[in-house]
Amino acid sequence: MSLLEFECQHLYPDGFSLDLRLNLEAHFAALFGPSGSGKSSILSMIAGLTSPKEGRICVAGQTLLDTAAGRCLPPEARNVGVVFQDSLLFPHLTVESNLRYGERWRKHKRRALDFARVIDVLEIAALLDRYPEGLSGGEQQRVGLGRALLSGPELLLMDEPLASLDAPLKARVLAYLERVVSEWGIPTLFVTHAQAEVRRAADWVVLIENGRLLADGIPEEVLTRPEPLGWTDSAGPVNLLRVEEIEEQAGLAIARVGGHRIQLPAGPLSHRSPLFIQFSPAAVVLSRNDVKDLSSRNHLTGQVRQLIQISGDVFVAVDVGQILWAVVTPEAASDLELAIGLEVTCLLKVHSLSLID
Amino acid sequence: MTPNIPLLSAEEWAALSLSFQVALCAASAGLPIAVLTAYWLARSRSPIKWMVDALVNLPLVMPPVVTGYLLLICFSPRSPVGGLLASWFGVKIVFAWTGAVLAAAVVSFPLMVRAIRLAFQQTDPRLESAARSLGAGPLTAFLTIALPLAKRGLIAGWLLAFARSLGEFGATIMVAGNISGQTRTMPLAVFSLANRAEGMDQAWRLVLLSILLACLALGVSELLERRHAVHQR
Numbered sequence: 335m336s337l338l339e340f341e342c343q344h345l346y347p348d349g350f351s352l353d354l355r356l357n358l359e360a361h362f363a364a365l366f367g368p369s370g371s372g373k374s375s376i377l378s379m380i381a382g383l384t385s386p387k388e389g390r391i392c393v394a395g396q397t398l399l400d401t402a403a404g405r406c407l408p409p410e411a412r413n414v415g416v417v418f419q420d421s422l423l424f425p426h427l428t429v430e431s432n433l434r435y436g437e438r439w440r441k442h443k444r445r446a447l448d449f450a451r452v453i454d455v456l457e458i459a460a461l462l463d464r465y466p467e468g469l470s471g472g473e474q475q476r477v478g479l480g481r482a483l484l485s486g487p488e489l490l491l492m493d494e495p496l497a498s499l500d501a502p503l504k505a506r507v508l509a510y511l512e513r514v515v516s517e518w519g520i521p522t523l524f525v526t527h528a529q530a531e532v533r534r535a536a537d538w539v540v541l542i543e544n545g546r547l548l549a550d551g552i553p554e555e556v557l558t559r560p561e562p563l564g565w566t567d568s569a570g571p572v573n574l575l576r577v578e579e580i581e582e583q584a585g586l587a588i589a590r591v592g593g594h595r596i597q598l599p600a601g602p603l604s605h606r607s608p609l610f611i612q613f614s615p616a617a618v619v620l621s622r623n624d625v626k627d628l629s630s631r632n633h634l635t636g637q638v639r640q641l642i643q644i645s646g647d648v649f650v651a652v653d654v655g656q657i658l659w660a661v662v663t664p665e666a667a668s669d670l671e672l673a674i675g676l677e678v679t680c681l682l683k684v685h686s687l688s689l690i691d
Numbered sequence: 692m693t694p695n696i697p698l699l700s701a702e703e704w705a706a707l708s709l710s711f712q713v714a715l716c717a718a719s720a721g722l723p724i725a726v727l728t729a730y731w732l733a734r735s736r737s738p739i740k741w742m743v744d745a746l747v748n749l750p751l752v753m754p755p756v757v758t759g760y761l762l763l764i765c766f767s768p769r770s771p772v773g774g775l776l777a778s779w780f781g782v783k784i785v786f787a788w789t790g791a792v793l794a795a796a797v798v799s800f801p802l803m804v805r806a807i808r809l810a811f812q813q814t815d816p817r818l819e820s821a822a823r824s825l826g827a828g829p830l831t832a833f834l835t836i837a838l839p840l841a842k843r844g845l846i847a848g849w850l851l852a853f854a855r856s857l858g859e860f861g862a863t864i865m866v867a868g869n870i871s872g873q874t875r876t877m878p879l880a881v882f883s884l885a886n887r888a889e890g891m892d893q894a895w896r897l898v899l900l901s902i903l904l905a906c907l908a909l910g911v912s913e914l915l916e917r918r919h920a921v922h923q924r
Binding site for chain 1: 815820824826829836840
């Protein structure tokens with residue numbers, strides 16, 4: 335029995351058509367695609383807020399929709415929680431009443447979460463008596479998440495929960511999402527058009543373009559496909575290396591990533607987990623041989639896995655234990671005779687790296 | 692009904708209290724229907740929406756006398772509706788104070804719907820979707836989310852309808868007549884006084900009172916709007 339079976343066709347009045355078949359087992363899955371690709375429509379169909387013309391949706395073995403059998407459960411009868419992009423807190427209710435809203439109408443069959451534990455994990459205890467309009471974006475999003483959790487869903491749907499937040503806040507709210515997933519293990523499907531979020535959080539990714547399924551699989555593999563690189567609003571590939579271990583040696587911060595040792599910029603060491611090293615593909619220098627006598631401290635050797643040319647740039651995916659992206663000019667790519675399977679060394683300046691948690 | 696206020700005669704006092712009674716009943720009776728109509732108009736994408744919209748707004752643009760004439764035809768004891776009301780419930784509409792209520796309710800209905808509809812349109816319908824996804828049925832979502840969020844619109848709409856009902860003349864005189872002590876509301880009393888030779892001098896007190904009441908209603912509704920605007924920020 336899979337977690338989610340989704341098979342729907344729908345033609346929108348503006349001519350956009352959605353025709354998609356999905357089968358999800360994963361616990362933290364991302365729906366990834368450019369704006370207007372139909373990601374949010376899929377969530378809205380699963381939640382029952384819109385109905386497809388034809389289709390079938392099952393969550394955890396329960397049929398929510400089956401147009402052939404004339405079955406369509408209303409949203410309140412589906413055990414599905416939704417976290418909206420703009421959180422959609424009820425402005426006339428306090429944070430506590432917002433959180434308890436789902437509690438009031440919850441059917442007994444829904445799983446019950448401990449209220450105190452939820453506000454503890456999300457760190458919103460201090461906000462309970464306040465009204466949504468006085469909360470910051472990150473606080474609103476956490477309350478929205480708590481509200482959805484407390485309705486006791488079998489499946490949590492998140493519609494670009496981080497899109498309206500700025501970068502430092504994104505990382506913090508993402509950390510809350512990860513805590514929620516590890517605490518309660520509620521299967522989650524989240525919509526995003528940011529590669530970094532997928533690479534960081536998801537254990538499964540579904541690639542969607544123009545209302546069609548392009549590919550699905552684990553992020554490492556699916557994100558090396560050429561299509562996501564062409565999406566103008568996905569800001570290209572990002573490098574996000576998961577740090578396995580971090581230590582201090584003679585005043586230097588050293589991170590272990592896939593058997594490599596990476597020197598990090600000096601600064602206060604964070605021991606939080608998960609921890610990531612972030613840098614731009616443009617900050618990577620590629621070399622056929624490992625060269626000495628260079629100022630760059632970090633030399634990572636790996637095999638070229640993918641070469642993709644997009645509007646005058648060549649994106650190179652190198653497998654150094656984790657996938658790392660470099661961007662070079664077509665001339666450089668041909669001079670180096672870059673090809674899939676070739677062994678290259680990636681040179682990284684310490685100061686082009688940043689550590690995020 | 693003792694005229695304690697020395698400024699007002701017994702007749703004036705009767706007109707004032709009848710006007711209040713009629714306006715109170717008209718605005719309150721119209722409210723639930725106006726709420727449902729306004730909600731439907733704010734949310735529906737039905738192809739016949741424009742027809743309902745036009746029908747609701749008709750009393751706003753039609754001469755009140757014409758509205759009164761139509762009501763008179765519909766609710767006269769000889770008509771099917773009027774006959775039914777009379778024989779089943781013993782309710783008399785024509786030439787009774789209930790007729791004044793009906794006339795005022797119909798004429799003020801579009802104003803009330805407008806104010807409430809605006810309030811519903813200003814609330815995000817997705818908030819109700821959020822409520823549904825949290826397990827609330829459509830009626831619960833309406834009662835706990837849409838209605839409280841439109842509260843100020845409801846109050847403003849009621850006040851507007853109340854003020855409009857206080858001043859209703861054309862439709863009222865057609866349906867309820869102008870019977871002193873029974874259906875003679877303030878505007879009708881002013882009209883009656885003005886028609887008498889010495890009445891013009893006596894009418895000014897009721898005229899002043901009418902202006903005062905109108906200002907009061909506008910002031911209260913303005914105050915609510917302003918507090919609402921502050922609240923929204």
